[in-house]
Amino acid sequence: MAPLRILIVDDEALALDRLETLLARIADVVVVGRATDGIDALDRIAALTPDVMLLDIQMPGLDGLGVAAALDGGQRPDLVFVTAHDHHAPAAFDVDAVDYLLKPVDPDRLARAVARVRLRRHGRPPGPGTTTGVDASPTGHDLWVPDRTGLRRVAVADIDWIEAARDYVLLHAADRSHMLRVTMTDLERRLAGSALVRVHRSAFVRPDRVARIGRSGRTAILILTDGTQVQVGPSYLDRLEAILAG
Incomplete structure (x- = not known):
């Protein structure tokens, strides 16, 4: 290459x-x-x-x-x-x-x-929970985000994690990020039943992107496969550990 x-x-x-x-x-x-x-x-x-x-x-x-x-x-x-x-x-x-x-x-x-x-x-090789891109068949969980030419469909299956950014959220896929103006509460409703799990009041994560759970004092930190670190809120930890345990 x-x-x-x-x-x-x-x-x-x-x-x-x-x-x-x-x-x-x-x-x-x-x-x-x-x-x-x-x-x-x-x-x-x-x-x-x-x-x-x-x-x-x-x-x-x-x-x-x-x-x-x-x-x-x-x-x-x-x-x-x-x-x-x-x-x-x-x-x-x-x-x-x-x-x-x-x-x-x-x-x-x-x-x-x-x-x-x-x-x-x-391109990213297809794997568990990965689609071939936004042209894949849409689901009820796909999100539409603005871009330079109009709207782009982002398949939730392509999103590794999501973080709040003031009045917006950042949808982090492996190959780029997208910005969407939406509250985390509304986004949680939209993502109900999808593979993304809320782990903090300011973050969602795809469990199959978690490499390990670290600790910093009383705080749990998710280390994703690309090295990204995402803090886990205390009220979300038990449910997350149960999901990761299968």
Whole structure:
């Protein structure tokens, strides 16, 4: 498999240096260029045709969201936003971002974002509880989320876990995340009878994605197969342990 060709974009040299250092630890990726503003990024995309762009949002002149909006389908790399501000997440997912990382970037979180890009580009082999994508036969639990061109159906069978994000929820699949404006209470009603289990007032998890249960003091932590850690609320623990025990 050819290495992922990555363009990194940030108006701060130290942020670019850190991204390049962290990416050097990930196998089969190569940083093909750096850009320090939106106009520079568009020029380098045209010249370098990267597979992926790690893109800051707040930059002078043309910002990261403006760069995303200016890209056409033919030259558009997969986008992973890297920013110090969480309130841009809805806009980032509106332009079909694969992932959204907060600064300071965690190395493991960056590695998972790169893995998501790979899966999005090459597909995840079907397995237990996995469909071949959103074109699979719909069920009553499938969710419709907005994207750049309208609405996209997300099969619940493709979702690994869900977390609350202020007035939204983030639906985390292996290859990307989706953002949906809905309350956790309403979502719990929609997901009744599905494979997703509520494990916290702010989270749902697919049990077959749980690798183990860890402990931190009195708190239970689910470690998923991709390394993601999800806290379990005390009132949900007994039911979850019964489900995991079969």
